[in-house]
Amino acid sequence: MASTLTPATLVWDEEGQPFCPEFGDYYFSKHGGLDESRYVFLEGNALLERWANQERFVIGEWGFGTGLNLLAVWELFSTCEAPPKELLFVSFEGSPLCKEDMAQAHALWPSLAPYAAWLQEAYPPLVQGAHELRFGSLHVRLIFDHARRALPLFPTNVDAWFLDGFAPSKNAEMWEESLFKHLATCSNQGATFATFTAASKVRKGLEAVGFKVRKISGFGKKREMSVGEWGC
Numbered sequence: 354m355a356s357t358l359t360p361a362t363l364v365w366d367e368e369g370q371p372f373c374p375e376f377g378d379y380y381f382s383k384h385g386g387l388d389e390s391r392y393v394f395l396e397g398n399a400l401l402e403r404w405a406n407q408e409r410f411v412i413g414e415w416g417f418g419t420g421l422n423l424l425a426v427w428e429l430f431s432t433c434e435a436p437p438k439e440l441l442f443v444s445f446e447g448s449p450l451c452k453e454d455m456a457q458a459h460a461l462w463p464s465l466a467p468y469a470a471w472l473q474e475a476y477p478p479l480v481q482g483a484h485e486l487r488f489g490s491l492h493v494r495l496i497f498d499h500a501r502r503a504l505p506l507f508p509t510n511v512d513a514w515f516l517d518g519f520a521p522s523k524n525a526e527m528w529e530e531s532l533f534k535h536l537a538t539c540s541n542q543g544a545t546f547a548t549f550t551a552a553s554k555v556r557k558g559l560e561a562v563g564f565k566v567r568k569i570s571g572f573g574k575k576r577e578m579s580v581g582e583w584g585c
């Protein structure tokens with residue numbers, strides 16, 4: 354029987370930013386979470402350029418957290434000139450936020466308010482397993498489970514990966530070799546990835562499963578981040 358999960362315990366710092374005491378890390382940059390999400394994940398995967406004239410596009414995310422990356426993608430999908438006809442966003446989360454904490458985080462980005470309101474309305478109960486949410490031609494599959502159990506439920510045609518676990522130094526479990534193997538198994542030809550980290554363990558792990566990895570300038574105070582393509 355599917356079990357009900359305990360919601361994440363968050364701490365809000367003096368600037369109103371969510372911090373996760375379990376991992377000792379922030380959910381997103383304190384210096385502009387939305388700008389970071391756009392730079393690292395949307396631009397890092399060249400979504401806008403790659404979407405033009407696509408029938409269907411699949412995004413796979415590691416670590417749903419507050420849903421900020423989904424909201425940023427949704428805004429781009431709704432406002433760009435040539436979005437794909439259908440967009441599937443698949444993400445997992447082992448310690449889901451309660452709806453109240455999610456809403457408090459969303460309030461940090463007033464420009465995303467319409468998307469945030471829809472997500473809050475559709476946010477599923479914190480029950481282990483896959484939850485399907487539909488917003489017109491955007492389909493979201495949100496898997497509440499540990500990465501190890503969630504990744505085998507991902508589709509095998511992911512076009513772009515958002516690797517957004519906490520920092521590898523604080524969450525080694527999220528960046529294990531066995532998890533990287535799922536990236537290769539679930540990647541479409543030409544799939545890309547982007548992640549905020551340039552840690553050598555992560556770059557080597559991705560190279561070992563067939564990704565061509567590049568370091569580029571990081572967001573804000575981060576010197577470097579990583580992007581790359583699979584099967585080139």
Ligand SMILES: C[S@@+](CC[C@H](N)C(=O)[O-])C[C@H]1O[C@@H](n2cnc3c(N)ncnc32)[C@H](O)[C@@H]1O
Pocket residue numbers: 361379380381415416417418419420421422423445446447448449498499500501517518519524526527
């Ligand atoms: C940096 S936060 C994600 C931020 C998120 N993308 C956002 O937009 O708010 C990393 C997330 O990964 C989740 N996580 C960390 N390790 C995990 C694991 N092994 N399995 C499942 N989820 C995990 C954490 O609970 C956290 O919500």
